[in-house]
Amino acid sequence: MQFSDFASPAFFANPYPLYEKIRAAGPILPVGPKAFVTGRFAIVDALLRDPRMGKTYLQSVAARYGDEAPARPVFQSLSRTLLMMNPPAHTRLRALLMKTFNARSIEKLTSIVEATTHELLERAASRAEFDLVSDYALPLPVQIICRLLDVSVADATTLGDAASQLVAAFDLAPLDEDGLRAADEAALSLECYFHGVVEQRRAQPGDDLISAMLSVEDEGSRLTDEEVVSNAVLLFIAGHETTSNMIGNMMIALFRHPQQMEALKHEPKLLPRAIAECMRYDGAVQMLVRTALEDITLGDATLARGSVVFMLIGSANRDPAAFPAPDTLDFARSTGTPAVAFGAGIHYCLGARLAALELDVAMRALLARFPEIRPVDLDALVWHRRNNLRGVTSLRVRMR
Secondary structure (H helix, E strand, O other): OOHHHHOOHHHHHOOHHHHHHHHHHOOOEEEEOOEEEEOOHHHHHHHHHOOOEEOOHHHHHHHHHOOOHHHOHHHHHHHOOHHHOOOOHHHHHHHHHHHHHHOOOHHHHHHHHHHHHHHHHHHHHOOOEEEHHHHHHOHHHHHHHHHHHOOOHHHHHHHHHHHHHHHHHHOOOOOOHHHHHHHHHHHHHHHHHHHHHHHHHHHOOOOOHHHHHHHOEEOOEEOOHHHHHHHHHHHHHHHOHHHHHHHHHHHHHHHHOHHHHHHHHHOHHHHHHHHHHHHHHOOOEOOEEEEEOOOEEEOOEEEOOOOEEEEOHHHHOOOOOOOOOOOOOOOOOOOOOOOOOOOOHHHOOOOHHHHHHHHHHHHHHHHHHOOOOEEOOHHHOOEOOOOOEOOEOOOEEEOO
16 A cells, blocks of 8 residues: 555546555555554544544645645645644643633524525526536535635635645645645635735624634633734634535435435435535545554554554545445435544634535525536546545536
């Protein structure tokens, strides 16, 4: 097993056959010096919850790109986010950000999500055919984040494009020099943009998440401007393509399983369970990374201190040891074992509540507005060349 196995056209189109081989080959497999992959649910779930596993992001960068790479702007930018921190720095920062998010009432979040959804569907309704990705799924979370941060929705496309370039740096297969250069430029442009926004909010606070981040306090601790900027960038990269790809993946799953689509149309109350099952069946987030902070033994598997583990949650969610008939999309599936969709442990997704709300509103509104929606050509799908995020570049649909 090597990094290049995760960069073939066949893998991008359908990673699940490779995941099956990885699960069968053993609990933890080497992919490089002190670098491993695992695709078994029990191992992934245990490691995500184990306090002996942590984040050494720049070490994982060095494992893939060499010792000089961590100094690059893209990796430095990502290393400053909550996503890449360990306690006690993580504990302090997460507490402050949780207070910021909890201050946003569910009613306010819902009204922003519903208004944005309605606007995008109104535009689509005037056409007999549209691209579900570029016209709906992709702009939806970006415009929602713009409104939550109170930055111009006119900037959404530029910010979203930069976020896409930046998030490519999370991939297991290393980027080439052109990809790295684009990611560097994206990181610098996003940080520059949000430094400007922070300056404005310092002078004129508003009712938005950036103003809230600047004012929030927990036991005398406050966020620095640098922390506000880094985590505003994180909101974009974490909430952008994860949600948009999941909308696309769910619609593809429904199109390929018409009986499940019909069941959902006739019983809208099934939607929360349908979303959870689609996130298990073909989730947008396919991989998480952790490092062993000390020697760890799990059953027959041993990890030496400093081992970087790429956890294939897309594989874990198709593990037959955890989910009977895992390759079947089943909205009646028992909820006894929850899928690893938003992570677990101290790094459980900070934006899970917002993501769940976006998916619920987006799917409910789409299916209610266009009950006869159907794909133009499911055989022509082009999947992103990513191994950490799964989704298609385009999904053309007809409404009637």
